Amino acid sequence: MPPKNKVVVTMRLPESAQRLLEADKSPTEYSQHNAEQPCSRLWLLNEIKGAHGVLLGVYDKVDEELLDAAGDQLKVISTFSVGTDHVDRELLKQRNIRLGYTPTCLTDSVADISVMLVLMAQRRARESIARVTAGQWPQMPWHPSLMIGPDIRGSTVAFLGFGRIAQATLKRLIGFGIKDARYLTSKPGQPVQEDHFGLIRDAAVPVQPVKDLKELASCGDVVIVSCALTPSTFHIVNASFFAEMKKTAVLVNIARGPVVDTDALVDALQQEQIFGAGLDVIEGEPEIAKGHPILRQERCVLLPHIGSATIKTREQMAEECVKNLWAGLNGDAMVNEASL
Amino acid sequence: MPPKNKVVVTMRLPESAQRLLEADKSPTEYSQHNAEQPCSRLWLLNEIKGAHGVLLGVYDKVDEELLDAAGDQLKVISTFSVGTDHVDRELLKQRNIRLGYTPTCLTDSVADISVMLVLMAQRRARESIARVTAGQWPQMPWHPSLMIGPDIRGSTVAFLGFGRIAQATLKRLIGFGIKDARYLTSKPGQPVQEDHFGLIRDAAVPVQPVKDLKELASCGDVVIVSCALTPSTFHIVNASFFAEMKKTAVLVNIARGPVVDTDALVDALQQEQIFGAGLDVIEGEPEIAKGHPILRQERCVLLPHIGSATIKTREQMAEECVKNLWAGLNGDAMVNEASL
Incomplete structure (x- = not known):
């Protein structure tokens, strides 16, 4: 039996992506901030402890503090965005953490x-x-x-x-x-x-x-x-x-x-x-x-940063994020992986 | 010497069109409502008396009252618009008055x-x-x-x-x-x-x-x-x-x-x-x-009816209106004439 993964998701996902997230059959512990309001920094710092994968958005800063809070087992960050400026990519590289993103569908x-x-x-x-x-x-x-x-x-x-x-x-x-x-x-x-x-x-x-x-x-x-x-x-x-x-x-x-x-x-x-x-x-x-x-x-x-805010695009971004997350956990090829 | 024409213009025109209006050398009496505020109906009903040509916009209704106020000598209406629903076209046809408009440049x-x-x-x-x-x-x-x-x-x-x-x-x-x-x-x-x-x-x-x-x-x-x-x-x-x-x-x-x-x-x-x-x-x-x-x-x-409101388009519309007006007065071909 494979070791149990812990996954943190900082947002409510569109239905199709949520189904995809829940369809995974491997033993996994989930922590999802399933609300329209964003999670607090404190929530994320707490929940990320012991996590193997995190799905997050542009307002969730991925820095040394967050990675330290997570611990050495963290394998993958999957960001719901084309931009990755909220992520310290150099640090991910040093720690051998993979980064998934969504550069094409938006x-x-x-x-x-x-x-x-x-x-x-x-x-x-x-x-x-x-x-x-x-x-x-x-x-x-x-x-x-x-x-x-x-x-x-x-x-x-x-x-x-x-x-x-x-x-x-x-x-x-x-x-x-x-x-x-x-x-x-x-x-x-x-x-x-x-x-x-x-x-x-x-x-x-x-x-x-x-x-x-x-x-x-x-x-x-x-x-x-x-x-x-x-x-x-x-x-x-x-x-x-x-x-x-x-x-x-x-x-x-x-x-x-x-x-x-x-x-x-x-x-x-x-x-x-x-x-x-x-x-x-x-x-x-x-x-x-x-x-x-x-x-x-x-x-x-x-405008309030609504560039990618169409129904189909957001569904597709969310599905890709979930796929990138699983690929990161399982060592498979992502839909889109950032080269660090 | 040709008989003197009377021309009524209900609006301030962009500079290039105003120059074109004033460049005409034939003996002409002008009455122009040269202001950003539109002319009143009363102003138009008064000024149109004895006019041979009128340049007007979509909010100037061309109906029996206006044509009666103008008199039999009226030869041409030149409207600053593609639509002509403010104009009683049937009446213009009966009275043999030509109608110029601007269907293409906007x-x-x-x-x-x-x-x-x-x-x-x-x-x-x-x-x-x-x-x-x-x-x-x-x-x-x-x-x-x-x-x-x-x-x-x-x-x-x-x-x-x-x-x-x-x-x-x-x-x-x-x-x-x-x-x-x-x-x-x-x-x-x-x-x-x-x-x-x-x-x-x-x-x-x-x-x-x-x-x-x-x-x-x-x-x-x-x-x-x-x-x-x-x-x-x-x-x-x-x-x-x-x-x-x-x-x-x-x-x-x-x-x-x-x-x-x-x-x-x-x-x-x-x-x-x-x-x-x-x-x-x-x-x-x-x-x-x-x-x-x-x-x-x-x-x-x-939006406040700004479809044609670009600098170049409004200049071009105004120039065409002036050309249509002169063509109507002189019996020449208009840039665009509505078939009545």
Whole structure:
């Protein structure tokens, strides 16, 4: 009889994934925080003692404290996310703990949100809805310049980071008549390795790397932040970046909050250095309380990190997480394993 | 020397169009309501006396009263819109008055808004923004089902009316991985005559006519209202229509408000017969005061009729309106003339 595994799950899972979790026949002790509210840090630190596998989310920090609390038997962390910046990967490597994640199945949902944010920032959706909802439409009668914004047609779209989600976003934007796309990766000026959807090969519009951050900031009518958060991308979009952007340009962030310096963004919006912004993520989320300066910027749309929040995507992410967890425990191949 | 023309313009025009208006060298008397506030009906009834041409917008009703006030010399109405439901076309025909409009240059801008509204209705953008703006994000921490909505990928998109704007919307949606498209026109079951962007010929997804309204309502994961407002389309989307729709479907209206029965829409949202709605237009606009029942529906995004509100589109619309006006006065060919 194999030794009994202990598994910790920090969240309630969609039904299909929960069934998959419970279908496992091996002797296992479960500890699941089966609630809509997230578990506390204390709960996790307690429950993880003696665990062999943990399924957790982006707000559960995986650091030395947590790994020490778990103990040496811990074999696998399975995170419900494409980003792994909440995980100390170096430490996992040292301790020989495997990391599962979900990089592929949320591509479409996040790319959809990315396009939605581009359009909302350009077309002043937040201002429009706020005024109509406040009953002000009768006092804002029609005239040719009412609520006008820049056109997506004919625009240059600049991607900071050009991985799968960025390319899926570009794939959607081509139908809107954009002029071209530029991108900057960790290898400036070099063509990207992976052409996930054949966009570069088939070239419905020109797609070219730029040589540096300054060129990226200044060329874009739309700038989309779609890179991983690492020490070298922290606050890479800052006051100098905004100073290079066009006054009619919009900034969209669907990556991780800390890539953008929020204070600098507030200033850029306030001083009309840029036209608008659309954010699915922000530094310090979810602790964005009333009175946060970004909330006063009417030209900034801020969503509560719902990029992957579609019914099908969340089901698929959860199922993959469970599969990654079992694979980690059993020494099998994961659906997607991060190389540490 | 030709007789002096009198021209009435009910709005302030973008600069390029204003220059075009003033560049005309023929002897002309101008009366322009050059303000952001719209002209009053009384102003228009007074100024139109003796006019040969009028440039006006969707909120300026062209009826018997107005034409009688103008007098027999009136030659041309140039409307700043694609829709002409504010104009009594039969009466213009009887009186031999030409009608210019702008059916082509706003296609892209309106199709962009159409896609934006589809995504916003599916992805709960209004609810999300409202909560974040109210400072509630800290109380709505992440869990796998937070703010989830239906997927655009794999969906059937149903168009009520399948003209240029609807087809431009479809062109954009193909990049999002939709499954197929269905449409209903004034000739049910028959293939549409004009394939504006080669979407039917090239068929990246199947595009088929449906036989009746019931089939249209029931097949769509997304239903887009994109037909002209006529006596036969008034309230064509009503309680029976909503009763046929899927619970996970969204309704988008980028056409004219009265095509949709607002009371029935409020009921459908209230009773969760449909998932959400996105409206750029609504019956009775712009008189949507605080307390209007649609404003209480968090799953309904309502925009203040900004479909064509981009900088370039509004400039182009205004220039075409001026050209249509001069063509009407001089007996020349218009950029776009409505056949009466």
